[in-house]
Amino acid sequence: MEPQGNWLEELEDVAGVAVQYFNDLFSSSPCTRIDECLEAVPQKVTLDMQQALSCEFTADEIKASLFQMGPTKAPGLEAPTQSAFAPGRLITDNVLVVYEALHTMHGRRNGKTGSLALKLDVSKAYDRVEWNFLRQIMLKLGFPGVWVDRVMSCVSSTSFSILINGKSFEASGQCLNMEKSSVYFSSNTLPKKRESIKALLGVSEVDRFESDLGLPTLVGRRKYHTFSYLKDRVWKKLQGWKGKNLSRARKEILIKAMAQSISMYTIGIFQLPIKLCEELQSMCARYWWGQIGNERKIHWLSWDKLSRPKSEGEMGFKNLRQFNLAMLAKQGCRLMQDQETLVFKCLKARYFPRCHFLEAFDPPNSSYTWKSIMVVKPILQKRSCWRVGNGETIWILKDAWLPNSPTNKVLLPI
Structure with a gap:
């Protein structure tokens, strides 16, 4: 046409x-x-x-x-800041950097110098x-x-x-598609400067960017509402499968490869509300036991047992809460080991400029991504052990550095 x-x-x-x-x-x-x-x-x-x-x-x-x-x-690498399509780099690093920048801009209400974030729609860059x-x-x-x-x-x-x-x-x-491009200003940017920048760039102003790589850019107090889109996506997938007569093996593959993978990027960056994790697991459990619509089916095993590994005789489904913590712990491990990435330099400059990641704390004005990573810091502290090199950064009595000790620490003072 x-x-x-x-x-x-x-x-x-x-x-x-x-x-x-x-x-x-x-x-x-x-x-x-x-x-x-x-x-x-x-x-x-x-x-x-x-x-x-x-x-x-x-x-x-x-x-x-x-x-x-x-x-x-x-x-x-195409550039030192490249975060995708390179060994040891994750595309989610871009999300963490963008979220941290937008969180800082969102809270900047005073000062003479404003800031802006420009989102350009460049397909096939x-x-x-x-x-x-x-x-x-x-x-x-x-x-x-x-x-x-x-x-x-x-x-x-x-x-x-x-x-x-x-x-x-x-x-x-x-x-370059300027119609889909937009600009976001911090609250302390003067209206006159906003208008001149919009006229110069030819883009529209937005109160907030809706998403970046499909993930929310700002998370407020209503966290369950913010991440409820995951529930809608899983529900749509399951609705398309319920009318099909599938074997147990096919149902298992669909749940693992499709339903439980929808939230993969999200749980690697944000801590999901416990209620949402339970509801997502409940939806998968109802599909597993053959429930259609409002009918009720007997669940012969709890989800906790179904999520145990196959080596123990169970199905190996994901426990989303535990998997969420594991993926966040992976982000923490990368902050401990890979100190050349842009996301490490960004987070270190803001939250732990004079100490190691395991010594960092959660300030009141921190972003939700940082709060999510801080949730798993006790897990990393309990399970981590220093590999001794020159020993310059290790506290002998405080840090865990003895590999053959039950606590990996010095038990008696020297």
Whole structure:
């Protein structure tokens, strides 16, 4: 159907509408303020580096580069702050950083300097880079022109193929969807500055961002209401399965792979209310025992027994409360071990700038993500033991560092 509402049936006409849609969607917007951006970019590439990049590449260099790449991976991190598609990094780190930033902005009511968070809708980010901007940035950083030309010939030749009734049609381009982009201001931002920034960027203002990667960006006192969307998602999944006559084995797979995995990202960042965990487990239990609608079925075993591992003769379903604490403990372990990530630097600067993570505490104005992680700190303290290196950061009498001791601590004072 055309944008004007006319119905089309011919293949070429239908293809023309589809190609035009994607051409408009991916069309490039003019870059009118590149020079202002480039003024803030310093030169990083030295003369020695320029000479090395300008040389002809050898077969050994090509082999070394290719062997660094996995079957579907790029060679190394794209940026130090990259949190996804890299070993040892989790995409949930982005959520923790964003949530911490928005929580700080939400509580900032005084002060002369306001702050803002800009949310841009950039689908297929790789294909939506403005190539002229990319070229100018590389040149300003000091990359030699011959090297820049090689890079641009690789990245600027993308296209999209639309398949209609077995016939292929091409479309290409890039753009930024400003209609779905928005900006959020802290409370102490002056109204005059807000209006000038919105007019400059061409985006709308929001009172709060609804979600980031499908997760809430602000959690207030009504925590059960905030996370109730998980219950709705699980209920919709189970409703679609109840009318099917499935074996026990298929029900087990559906519960483990679908119903209990819906909350995976959420329970790795937030502590869910106990009531919500029990209700989610109750929904899965009713489906397991064959309950349809309002009818009642006998539950021959409690969920606590069904959630025991198969090695003990049970089904191995998840106890959501315990699984929630385990996933939060994983975040705590990463804060103890991986100190180069952006989320660690963010949380350390705010909550434990002069001490170790296990010595941190929960201040009254902390975010809900930090409060959730602090819930599992006693578990980590009880189960953690130092591996002694040079011993500079270990308290001999206070810390657990003896691997063969019942408490891992010194029992008698020295």
